Amino acid sequence: MLAMTDINTIKNLRNNHDKSINHIRRELNVNWRTAKKYADGEYLPQKKNRSKSGMMYDEEWGDILTLWLSEDAKLSKKKRRTNVAYHRELKTIGFPGSYRTVCMFIQEWRSTHHHEGSIDKGFERLEHPPAEAQLDFGTMEVEHEGAFKDVKTLVMTFPYSNAGFAVALPAENQECLFEGMTQLFHQIGGVPKVIRIDNMSTAVTQTKSRYKPAILTDAYLQFATHYRFDTQVCNPRSGNEKGNVENKVGYIRYNFFPTSPSMKDYPSLNEQLKQQLQEDRNRLHYEKNRFIEDLWKEEQGQLLTLPETPYPVFKEIECKANKYNEIKLDKTLIHVPMARNHSKIYGVLTAETYSFYSGSGILIAEGERPYMLKNRPIDWGVILHDWRKKLQSMKYSRYWKYLPERIKFYLDHQDWKTQEERLNFLLSLLVIQDMKQINERFYELIGAESHSENYEVDWNSYDRLGFLSKEGS
Incomplete structure (x- = not known):
């Protein structure tokens, strides 16, 4: 086929300069039939026939092989089948073609599927492709063992489905980040292809600038390489740039942590969060007019598979004890008996625990990391004073659910005067002890014997006791 400039020259010589076919042939050094074709014929653009034929397209073999290629693309390289293996497995189900036919089809498929796990039927072009996630921390408040506690909630969102x-x-350090991401991967049943993060110090050692890319920490790179x-x-x-997860952090805070839920422990709280967010997906997407759960199921099939071996989350540090046999961890001094007797001390840290070892590998101390014990006491004195002003509304207070059951039942009396007297008595006890101690010594403090059922106490005798003590004062 001649170039378009040559075709245009032939047309110009023939129509505008009245040249013969032989003249054009000699002038341009082309075949006479070629000169005749372009000089006198119509050269119009034609639609190309893009339909493909052959056993890989006319029969089921192409669909079968495409499915296998899509599935294997989600796996690590060493787990994917070779062209030989594909041909061998096709042969076992009756494939009549050659190995070369299989190789040519695979080469063509891979040339149009650059990303691992690309779906065969395709998606419309979107700003947020499937299986791309965003990650961020948020601080939430819970009630734990009679006190308020801040927990760091690691949130992962998928903008495509809004799941x-x-x-x-307990914290935002590197051990907690890796532990949280591992738990999230198991929740979603796979690994996102891409995760967008901010310049968190637990993952980024040098922040991104206008002229230089961000540099990730070695530990984070090792974690990312594993998954x-x-x-x-x-x-x-x-x-x-990660607005979807920023919005989701606020959404979770205002919908699932509005009044500081009670936390027994982290596993139970996370199971509760998992169930709530799963139920939350049964609503329409804010733009696509489809249920988030349906979009998520569609997106879930594009995730990378989890590795067979989970990533071991821990951190090793070298420690030094001061002259008081104290080791500083998480900005807190931990007393370790005889620590200065060891020339070297190593620490192994997980998200929740620490272990200190001597240079010879002997365990010398272990326990919960200091931030596990951090909390803020509930100011029951102020709360009970407020309740005394509005006795009829006491049971509807946001703090009512934090009371121990026996004290809650003790205050739940039909007579408002009795309620006020009991509130006053609790206020007097709070001067020298906290609510947890009052609950532990409850029967002793009210002068009643402990029963198998908390609600079998003779409250009338207690009320008389309280009245007499009041008279005596």
Whole structure:
């Protein structure tokens, strides 16, 4: 086929300069039939016939092989089948073609599927492709063992479907980050292809700038390599670049932590979060007019598979004891008896625990990390004073659910005067002890014997006791 400039020259010589076919042939050094074709014929654009034929397209073999290629693309390289294996397995189900036919089809498929796990039937072009996630921490408040406690909630969202997942953790350090991400991967049943994060110090050692890319920490790179996901780091002070997860953090805080839920422990709280977020997916997507759960099931099939071996989450540090046999961890001094007797001390840290070892590997101390014990006491004195002003509304207070059951039942009396007297008595006890101690010594303090059922106490005798003590004062 001649170039378009040559075709245009032939037309020009023939129509505008009245040249013969032989003249054109000699002038341009082309075949006479070629000169005749383009000089006197109509050269119009034609639609190309793009339909393909052959056993890989006309029969089921192409669909079968495409399915296998899509499934294997989600696995690590060493788990994917070779061309020989594909041909061998096709042969076992009756494939009549050659190995070369299989290789040519695979080569063509891979040339149009650049990303691992690309779906065969395709998606419309979107700003947020399937299986790409965003990650961020948020601080939530819970009630734990009679006190308020801040928990760090790691939230992962998938903007394509707007599905969200979250786990509560005690801190935002690297061990908690890896532990939280591991739990999230198991919740969603796979690994996102790409995770977008901000410049968190637990993952980024050098923040992204206008001229230089972000540099990730070695530990984070090792974690990401194990799970095979790519990381995108946002520009500094650009929360809008991960706006989906920023919004989801607020959504979780205002919908699932509005009045500081009671937490027994982290596993139970995370199971509760999991169930709530799963139920939350049964609503329409804010733009696509489809249920989030349906979009998530569609997106879930594009995730990378979990590795067979889970990533071991721990951190090793070298410690030094001061002259008081104290080791500083998480900005807190921990007393370790005889610590200075060891020339070297190593620490092994997990998200929740620490273990100190001597240089010879002998365990010398272990326990919960200091931040596990941090909390803020509930100011029951102020709360009970407020309740005394509005006795009829006491049971509807946001703090009512935090009371121990026996004290809750003790205050739940039909007579308002009795309620006020009992509130006053509790206020007097709170001067020298906290609510947890009052609950533990409850029967002793009210002068009643402990019963198998908390609600079998003779409250009338207690009320008389309280009245007499009041008269005596």
